[in-house]
Amino acid sequence: MKKTRKIGITDTVLRDAHQSLMATRMPLADMEPVIPLLDKIGYASLECWGGATFDACIRFLDEDPWERLRAIKRLAPNTPLQMLLRGQNLLGYRHYADDVVEKFIRHSAENGIDIFRIFDALNDVRNLKTALKAVKKTGKEAQLTICYTISDVHTVPYYVSLAQEMQDMGADSLCIKDMAGILTPTKGKELVTALTEVISIPIVVHTHCTSGIAPLTYQAVLEAGANRIDTAISPFSEGTSQPATESMAIVLEELGYDHGLNMDLLEEAADYFRPLKDRYLKEGLLDPKMLTPDPRSLIYQVPGGMLSNMYSQLKQAGAIDKYEEVLKEIPRVRKNLGYPPLVTPLSQMVGTQATMNIVAGSAYKMVPSEIKAYLMGQYGRSPVPIDEDFRTRLIEDEEVITDRPADHLDPEFDSLAKKVSGLAQSDEDVLIYALFPKVGKEFLTQKYRPSEPQTDLIKVSGRF
Ligand code: CO
Numbered sequence: 001m002k003k004t005r006k007i008g009i010t011d012t013v014l015r016d017a018h019q020s021l022m023a024t025r026m027p028l029a030d031m032e033p034v035i036p037l038l039d040k041i042g043y044a045s046l047e048c049w050g051g052a053t054f055d056a057c058i059r060f061l062d063e064d065p066w067e068r069l070r071a072i073k074r075l076a077p078n079t080p081l082q083m084l085l086r087g088q089n090l091l092g093y094r095h096y097a098d099d100v101v102e103k104f105i106r107h108s109a110e111n112g113i114d115i116f117r118i119f120d121a122l123n124d125v126r127n128l129k130t131a132l133k134a135v136k137k138t139g140k141e142a143q144l145t146i147c148y149t150i151s152d153v154h155t156v157p158y159y160v161s162l163a164q165e166m167q168d169m170g171a172d173s174l175c176i177k178d179m180a181g182i183l184t185p186t187k188g189k190e191l192v193t194a195l196t197e198v199i200s201i202p203i204v205v206h207t208h209c210t211s212g213i214a215p216l217t218y219q220a221v222l223e224a225g226a227n228r229i230d231t232a233i234s235p236f237s238e239g240t241s242q243p244a245t246e247s248m249a250i251v252l253e254e255l256g257y258d259h260g261l262n263m264d265l266l267e268e269a270a271d272y273f274r275p276l277k278d279r280y281l282k283e284g285l286l287d288p289k290m291l292t293p294d295p296r297s298l299i300y301q302v303p304g305g306m307l308s309n310m311y312s313q314l315k316q317a318g319a320i321d322k323y324e325e326v327l328k329e330i331p332r333v334r335k336n337l338g339y340p341p342l343v344t345p346l347s348q349m350v351g352t353q354a355t356m357n358i359v360a361g362s363a364y365k366m367v368p369s370e371i372k373a374y375l376m377g378q379y380g381r382s383p384v385p386i387d388e389d390f391r392t393r394l395i396e397d398e399e400v401i402t403d404r405p406a407d408h409l410d411p412e413f414d415s416l417a418k419k420v421s422g423l424a425q426s427d428e429d430v431l432i433y434a435l436f437p438k439v440g441k442e443f444l445t446q447k448y449r450p451s452e453p454q455t456d457l458i459k460v461s462g463r464f
Contacts, residue, residue, distance in 0.1 A: 004258040008044025008228035009249065010082060010204075012242050013273065014072065015047040017232035020208060020240040022286040023308055024056035028068045032075065034272040039076035041269065042260040044228050045115050048072050049108075050083035051344070054091045058436060058443040066111055066428040073112030080114035080141070086344055087120040087127040088406050092435040093345045093370070095127075095378065097409040100416070102134045104431050109138035111428075117175055117204075119145035121346040124380030125165055126404040132169060143204065144171035148178040148191075149341035153383050156194050163199050173202040173228075178217075179343050181210035181240075182298055185220035192224035202227040208240060210307070212293030215243045215251075222257065233266070235273035239291035240307055246270060287311065300327050306347040310355070322358050329354035332363075336390055337374065338382030349374065367394055377401040423448060 014035075018026040038046060049069050057065040073081060088095045090104050105116065116135045120127035128144055135142040144166040146159055163174055176183070176191065183191075188205065195203055205221045205228070207214045218229045230242050237244035249261050280286040290308050297307070314320050330342075333354045340346040349370050357363040373379065375386065375395045381402075391400070401408060417430045423444050424430045433440040445452055 004256050007222060007226075007252065007257045007259055008202075008204075009245065009259050009261060010045045010047055010228060010230045011038065011041075011043050011245055012047045012230050012232045013038075013236050015049060015051055015053055015084065016206075016230070017236040017241040019052050019056075020308060021236060021290050022280055023312060024052040025060060025280075025285050027061045028063055028071055030276055032071065034269055035072060035075035037265060037269050037272070039079050041079075041262050041265045043079050044260075045080040045082040046072075046076060047082040047084065047117075047230065049081070049113060050085050050091060050117075052091075054432075055436060055439075058432060059439045062443075062446070064443075064447065065432070066107075069108070069111045069113070081112050082115040082117060083108060083113045085116050085118045085131060087118055087131050089121075089127075089345060090435060093348070094373075095405045095409065096434065097412040098130045098406055099411040099413045100431070100434055101130045101406075102137075103413055103427060104434075105131060105134035106138060107428055107431065109135070109140050113140065115141040115143055115173075117143045117145055117177075117206075119147055119175075119177055119343065120380065121147065121343045122340055122380045122382060123147055123162060125162070125169065127380050127406070128166075129169070129404075130406065132171070136170060141172045142170070143173040143175050144169065145175040145177045147341035147343045148176050148183050149180070149339070149383075150182060151339035151383060153339065156191055159191060160194050160198060163195050167199055167201055171201060173204055174199060175204040175206055176221075177343070178205070178207040179341075179347070180297055180302055181208035181214055183207055183217050184213060184298075185216045188217045189220040189224045192221045192226050196225040204228040204230070206230045207242070209238045209243055209293060210240050210297040210302075211295050213298075215248060218243060218248060219251070219255070222252070222255075233273055234270050235277040239293065296327070300330055302327065302330060302342060302347075306342060306351050309348070310351050313355070319359065322355075325358045326351075326355050329357050333357065336387070337371075338384040338386045340374075340382055345370070346374075346379075364394060372398070375400075378405050380405055420444065 014031055018024060054065040057063040057068060088101060090096055090101060118128055118131045123146060132142050132144065146162055166174055192203060203226045205226045207217055231245040231248050232242040234244040234246050246266050249259050252259055281288065310326065311323065314323055330350060333350050334340065342350060352368055353371055356366045360366050372395050375391050376398050377400045416434045420430060420433045420441065424433060429444055432443060
């Protein structure tokens with residue numbers, strides 16, 4: 001009998017696939033009927049929460065994200081559920097105090113998360129520490145993550161020492177997160193080969209089809225010794241999403257890997273998702289533009305989710321003719337900011353700054369407060385030191401910090417709870433408010449006091 005090597009496949013259809021293709025707008029109601037089937041397929045895990053799901057749930061879908069998580073757990077009790085967590089930022093856009101991070105992780109674990117994929121946008125491991133400790137306390141899998149990017153400092157030795165540090169910190173597994181789909185097969189193989197020499201924990205590779213090379217990269221990294229990959233069931237695969245699960249499974253089996261997926265059930269699940277995708281296309285939720293590979297992402301290093309968000313923002317603003325110009329501005333902004341990887345929240349910040357530079361017709365005429373905070377060290381260390389003249393030009397004599405940003409934050413859960421006392425009915429509710437103060441409060445008001453007059457914030461959303 002042919003010798004096979006066991007590998008794991010994670011399906012992203014409930015999270016990254018629709019986040020990348022259609023700005024995270026798949027409601028729970030469209031997932032529920034198929035989840036029990038997904039649970040039987042044999043996935044290493046189902047990625048279903050985190051990233052932008054929490055935000056989209058309360059902002060656009062009028063859904064309690066905690067209820068979504070509990071529902072998925074109820075319907076898929078056998079498959080590990082996985083979430084993506086932005087380290088000290090959790091799922092929000094600022095650094096939270098350690099007590100909020102601990103509370104959020106404890107409740108996420110209690111509500112159903114089994115694998116926490118934790119990253120920091122700047123690969124500053126100081127920003128992963130509290131989250132890691134909190135996950136360890138729950139006994140769940142802590143998957144520390146390297147955000148893959150390309151720059152003068154992002155070399156193989158740089159990544160290897162980062163991975164070593166993550167393993168030493170106590171990571172249960174290591175993920176190479178290529179959010180922009182720029183990890184080529186050659187580079188992927190080189191990187192994973194180097195990692196396997198020093199890392200003994202499982203190595204997971206996450207990439208996107210944005211530039212059209214992802215299946216080749218998966219084959220290369222598996223040959224080099226990676227243990228798990230992320231794919232998306234075919235109707236929600238390719239384009240800015242992940243490679244198709246079924247296609248990868250067939251090819252990998254031929255290559256001698258044992259992925260453990262039931263191909264008949266996989267086909268049945270794809271049958272469920274196909275008409276759903278057609279409906280999203282018809283409703284305009286899924287823009288066909290997102291489905292075509294764009295090799296330019298190899299040049300601009302722009303992640304799928306960022307492309308789709310920027311495109312819909314410019315479309316709404318009636319400035320879609322500026323799309324190409326904004327894309328070209330991104331590498332310039334990135335260089336000014338010390339080559340941050342383009343991942344949330346840095347991807348949004350860099351994207352917004354690039355858009356402002358182009359729309360205003362003059363670079364850094366308008367600077368969002370988040371960019372200023374970044375320049376003040378409040379997000380952590382930039383991979384490459386920032387030019388001091390540039391920094392001074394933008395923030396003048398504001399104080400710059402160099403230690404762990406969260407060390408400057410006092411415990412804040414109790415004061416956050418006070419601000420929504422009488423409205424929030426659980427820690428989970430407080431966390432909704434903590435992560436998204438304005439929209440979160442509106443969401444809770446609508447949930448518990450639906451008769452109160454609403455501002456039009458939630459009303460106008462629904463679907464963009
Ligand atoms: Co992704």
